[in-house]
Amino acid sequence: MTDSTSQSANVVVEHLRAWNPKAVAEVIQFRGETTVVVPRELLRGAAERCRQDAALQFNLLSDATCVDRFPIEPRFELNYHLVSIPRRDRVRLRVRLSGNDPVVDSLIPVWPGANWLEREVFDLFGIHFTGHTDLRRILLPEDWEGHPLRRDYPVEGFRDVPSTGALFRKSAP
Helix, strand or coil: CCCHHHHHHHHHHHHHHHHCCCCCCEEEEECCEEEEECCHHHHHHHHHHHHHCCCCCCCEEEEEEEEECCCCCCCEEEEEEEEECCCCEEEEEEEEECCCCCEEECCCCCCCCHHHHHHHHHHHHCCEEECCCCCCCCCCCCCCCCCCCCCCCCCCCCCCCCCCHHHHCCCCC
């Protein structure tokens, strides 16, 4: 007996490999969820294939998230959660990025809704998206230092402790 989730995952993997044999670096099956690890340089092409291929029809980008694996390299794992509404199927595209060069192509040309999701990842993790039309902070002020969801970000943030000056000096009786 075969699991329908693994069958649909096989369809996605087969179509991506038929498009480009190097498009699938790894396939991870865990608790009924399928993750396809894609090389950074093939992300946009793989996403376009997932959206436009009549056999796949992943017409909804439901989320984009990031994981910081510091101090492990590649440091970042960028995850795009795709849904095929007509096929009632889900898949996750994952890209691993080095901490020294956290840059990847934007998926706005494929799913315009990626705009806000990529801005959030940029703001909180510092991942840069090549070709993004409006890459700027979305949650934090423009003058905020650093990216607070990075594992090496100081718990108290990058800020100076204000001087209390003469407030707490003991005065002579």
